[in-house]
Amino acid sequence: MAMIWHGRKIYQGNAAGEALVTRMGISFFGGVDPDTGVIVERGHELEGQCISGKVLVFPTGKGSTVGSYTLYRLRRNGKAPSAIINMECETITAVGCIIAEIPCVDRIPIDQLTTGAFVVVQADDENATVEAILGNYEI
């Protein structure tokens, strides 16, 4: 089953890939290893999982403003997520996506997304779309 939502473009670009979804906020500074893309925050529900190449879905960012530079560093190391989807984007993630050039969309009902869904992000217009093919998929 495919579903389409319209959200707000934070940074432009198109991406498609497997969703990695968390209901918890993400602190990029100190919470994600910038060299490997693995989430290292103690007790985080995605602890130990790698965000590289995934469409990373989380409610909103948190923590130090230096976190914007972590997204930039992930990109330089080839370990960045292919896109970010938020419920409500905040400054750290927004600035990080802009400087790292990662497509980012917010105001999406992320509780309807599940890890493993195939997600297509189109954020070339102000009115960005997120299309998700839920359940098992083959391409």
Next chain:
Amino acid sequence: MQLTSIEQDMLTGKHGPATKKAMEILAALGAIYGAEHMVPVTSVQIAGVSYDNLGEAGLSFLSEMADGGGKARVLTTLNPAGMDIENWQALGISPEFAEGQFRVIEAFARMGVVTSCTCTPYLSGNVPHYGEHIAWAESSAVCYANSVIGARTNREGGPSALAAALTGCTPAYGYHLDENRLPRVSVDVRATVSSNDAFGALGKAIGQKLEVAGEKPLVTITGIARASVDNLKSFCASIATYGGAAMFHMAGITPEAAQVAPPERIMIIADEDIAAAHASMNDASSDDVDFVSLGCPHLSIGEIARIAELLKGKRVKKEFWITTARPTRQIADRMGYTAIIEASGAKFAADTCCVVAPIKGRFRALATDSAKACYYAYSKNKFKTVLKPFDDVIAEALR
């Protein structure tokens, strides 16, 4: 958001790739926070300067912005670096770290940023006046600018402050707008608060009470009989660190406080609240202390004169850092304070401080008069802390 034609040109790249990136950052922030337009700024203070916090990633971003032709359009100054730029060897900084730090400073300098390396721009030549729109990072200086001077700034991060410098503007939201500068809760201080450490404890007590209430309203503080600039810089650093505050009203201090009545909802801070906050920053004893530091935020020349007075003819027994801005250190040189202080064995650390220097693992316990320094000593460096009045901290170094 409504952009002027020059702002639109910046966004489409007519002023080069760095300015384009800067305007993209500001336009996105403006959209997120519902700004209707940009507001010109006259002053910028950039944080995220220490190589310890930036790493190679931050450095490569800054280099890319400098390579992309980025140039500051308004007076722009820098937060402290991770070391004394002229005297890093004496502070035990490694040559590898120094090399990275010099590359950071060089990238900023190429963009026309004044590499002042201080957290107290308002003591060193970057001083806005009442009502001026500015874009400052450095949470303690943000709080000072909004609350003591009455200038207008949001709490910027490193990249957004740089973006304001390269474009000369910032989105009009938050503390730039009248309606967001009004107090919601009164805080009546029914206690005697007179020293830097007590003002720091007051900042923590207020920050924590608000956090327990699950809100972060702008407060009007009443009951403070007298507060010096040195006391206020301590207080601003603490309430920003522990309460996330970008602004407060203080009766008799904040220009805007005279224009609005204190809110009816009152929260009381008593002696025991301040004592509890103070005690929470004292988890070490004097015997544990192996590191002493004054100057968070950076010391004023008056404070340095006092240190010289108390250290004259004596020898310190512990590593003791005197952290301040370079110009303040130069006045201390002229006055002979530097010679007296260095003869005691204490070390001047200009351009840096104990919060941003790479000192994790070097010490066990810090003695300081700064509540903010206590927070980072624990969270960043795992040091225990002793919080005392200014003169008593100097006594700790001598014992």
